[in-house]
Amino acid sequence: MKNIGMIITAAGAMGILVSSCTKLSEGPQGSLTQDNFYKTQSDAVAAVTAVYSTLTTDINNDFPIYGRNLNLIVDNTSDNQVYSPSNTNPDVRALGTATYVSTNDRVRKIYAQLYWGINKANVAIDKIPTIPAGQFVDPARSAASLVNEAKFIRALLYFDLVRLYGDVPLLLHDQGTVAEASALVDRTPKETVYQQIITDLDSATSLPGSYTGTSVGRVTSGAAHALLAKVYITRQEWAKAITELKKVITAGTANLTNATTGAYGYDLFAKFSDAFQPATKNGKEHIFSAQFNGTTGGFTSTNTLSSFTWSNSAYTADIPADKSVVELFDLTDQRRAATFYDSLFNQSTGKWVKWPFSNFLKFVDQSTGFVTALQGNQGANSKMNFPVIRYSEVLLLYAEALNELNGGPTSDAYAAINIVRGRAYNSYTSGGNYTNHTYDLAPGLSQLAFRDAVFTERRKEFIQESQRWFDLVRRTDQGPGQYYLKSVYAMPGNPKSAATLRDTLFPIPQTEIDLYGGKNPNFQQNPGW
Template identity: 40%
Template structure:
C-alpha cells in the first residue's frame, strides 16, 4: 500500500525519503542546464505537489484555507464565524462575492501553477537518461497531479484553458487563448489518469508522499461519477476496492484525522501539513477553535451554518447525526477544557443547546498553539465505498453490492445496516446523507450540491442538475442564484487575456 504525504516548510518542500528539495535553485540555472539528472527529475516532480499545501507569501494553500473559505463556506454545512473579519471571505459565505474576489483569483492561480509545473516535468523528464522504472513513476505522478488540478478547475469554473505545454516558453500573445469546452477538458483528465495508472504499473515503488496507481483509479472513478458515467465509475471503484493496494477503513473513525495515524490504510491521497514548520502556521485549526479559552489559541473563524427548522432556530449539520453515530463527536466538539485554569468552556445557543465546533483538524500534540499536523484528505477509501454505492445504485438500482459498500461506512459509524427493500430514490437519498456526514468539512459538500439530484431538486445547474440553490435557500443563504453553480472567471485573468469569456450571471 502506498500513501501520500506532503511536508511543507517555509522555504522548501521535501518528502519523507532522503530527498532534500529546494523548489528553486539558489542561483539561476537555465532549463537546459537543470533537467539533466534523475535528481533533477525528482525535484521537478516534487515541485508539482507544492501548490496543494503552498503557504508562500501572498497566497494560501489549496487544500487548507483556500478550499475551506472558498468552497465549504458556500454550502449548507458551514459559514464564516465571528472570528472571520475578512470581507472577501464573508462575501463567499453570503454569496455576495464578485469576479474580483481574491479567493477566486488565488484558486485559479494556484491550480495553474501546479499544472504548469506538471507540463514542464512531462516535457523534460523523457529526455533524461535515468532508471526506467523511476522515470515511469515520476511521469505517473506528474500526469496524476495535472489531472487532479484540472478536475478541480473544470468543476469550479466550467470551460477553462487547456494548457498542456510549458507556459514559460510562450509569449504573451501565445498565452492569450480561449476557454476549452468542458467535454475536452474532461477527456484530457480521463486520458491523464489512465496514462498515470499505466505509468505506475511499470514504475518503481515510491516512498510515502507519492501519487500511486490506486490513487489514479480512485480519482478516475470520482471523475466518472461526476460525469454520471455510472458503469465506468463502478468499474474503477471495484478495481480499487478489490485490488491489491491494501486500502481499507480504519476501525475507529477518529484515526482518519489524528496525525498519529496519517498515511494509514484509508488515506489514498492526502495533502499533509507539518504545522509546526509552516511559516504562518496551520491556516484552519485555530479558526475552528472556540475563542476565549485561556491557554488555547482559537479565533472561531469557521462555524457550522445555523438555520431554522420548525421551532429550532439553531439547527445545523451537527443535528443531522444521530446520537449513536460515532462520527458526531469526532467531527465536532461542544466544549474545551482550558489547560490554564482547568475550567470547561462552551457556548449555548439556547438552554441545553451547546454550539458545536469543528474538530477534524485538532491535533492533541499542539493543545495550546492552534497548530496541527492533521492532513487534508483528498481521497480516502471511505469515499471510494460511497462512490461505488452511489454509482451502482444509479446503474442497477440498490443491489446487494451497493448495500455492502454503504453498510461498511455505517458499521464503522456505529449505525445499523440500511433498511433493505429501498427504492432507487430512497437509496440515493441515504447515500447522499452519509456522504454529507462522513465527509463534512472535507471540501466535498460544494461539489456534491452541484452534482446531486433528488426527487425534489430545484434550481438550474449544469445539464439542469443540482440542489445548490434549493439547499442554500433552505438555510437562509438567499443570495444564491443559478450563477453560483460555477465560479466567476477571475476578472484579472480576463483583463490579461481578452479571449476569455465570463460565466453567465457574473
C-alpha cells in the same frame, strides 16, 4: 496577483527550485535555468517533488490549496459551514452569504494556485523525458513513473478547476516556453478538459500499487483508479465508474456479491478519528492525501483548516453553519464527536467551559492530547494530512453508481453504504465486517430514497473535506442547480438567500477577464457574473 499567463510563467521559472519546506523569493537566485537543470534523476525527482508541493504550500505564504483555501471556496458556499463572527475578511464573509463577485480575492487565489501547480506539472512532464535514460539508476523512480505522478497531480488540479469554473484554459506545456503566451490563452470547452483529465489518469494507473519508507504518500495506481472513478461519477458515466471502483475495492470484502479485484489492501479504520491524526497518516484508509509536515515560518507546509491560536476565544476561523449540521449525527455516531467539539479548557480558571454552539474538531492536531492542543497553538501548526480521497468515499461512490446504473439499489449498493454506516456506529472490525446491523439502511428503498441516503451519508462522512459544494452542484435529478438551491435555501436563518443558479459555477477572476477579454472574444465570463 498576476494574471494567469504571468502567474504560470513565473511559476515555471521558480518550479525547478521549489521544495515543500524551502522559503522562496520572486527573483531566481544564481544562474540555474530549466535548460541546465534537467540533467539527472535527482533533478527529475526534485521537479516532481515541486509538483506535490503546490498542494500544500503557496508561493506567497497564503493558505495552501488543500490547507484551507479550497475549503473556503467549497465549504463556505455550501450548507455545512459559514465564517465565524471573528472572521473579518470581507471576501470570506461574501462566500458565506453568496454575495461574492468576480473580484473576490479567494476566488482569484484558488484559480491562481491551481494553475501554479499545473504549470509545475507541465514543466516536469515536458522536461523529464529529455534526461538521458542512463541517468535513471534507481528503478523505483523511473522517468515514466515520475511523469505519471505529475500527470496525476495535473489531472487532480484540472478536476478542481473544471468543476469550479466550467470551461477553463487547457495548458499542457510550460507557458514560459510558448511565444506570446498571454495571447494564446483561451477557455477550452469542459468536455475537452475532462478528456485530458481522463487521459492523464489512465496513464497514472500504471504507477506502483504501494511504496515504502520516505516514498509513502506518493501517487499509486490505486489512487489513479479511485480518482478516475470519481471523475466518471461526476460525469454520470456510471458503468465506467463501477469498472474503476471494482479495481480499488479490496477483493473479498464482506457482503459484496459481485467480484471486486482490488489488491491494494485498502480498508476503513475502525476508529473514524484515525483518518485525521498525524500518527495514522497514510494508513489503510488513505488512498491519496496532501502531505503536510507542520513547518512554521518561511515557505510553510501547514494544514490550517483549524487555524487560530487556541486560547479562551469562543470562535475559530470557520464554524458549522448552525446546530442542525451537528444534529445530522446521532449521538451514537462516532463521527459526531470526531468532527465537532463544544467545550474549551479555560486556563485562567482551570475549568472546562461548554458553549451553546460547536466548532470543527476534525482537523485539530491532537498529537499532544486534546487538552494540550486546546491550550497551545496546535490548530495553527497542524501536521495532519488532508485526505483528497479516502476508502470510505470509494465505497459510497460504488453505492451511488450501482443505484444509478440499475434504476435502484442493488444488494451490493446496500452493502457498500452499510459498511460505512457500520464503522460510524462503532461496530466495524475489518474487511467490510461489522457486528451491529441496527443502523443498516432499511431495505426496499426507491432509487430516489437511496440516492438521498447516499448524499446524506456523504455529507456526514466528509464535513470540512472540501466535498459538499461539489456534491450539491453535481446532482441534477431535480434539475440543474436545483438540489444546490434547495439545500442552501433550507439553512436556518437563510444566510444564503442571495444564491442563484449562477452560483453553481464560480466567476472567472476579473483580472483574467480584463486581460484576455480584450484580446480574445471567446474569453468571456460565466453566465450571470
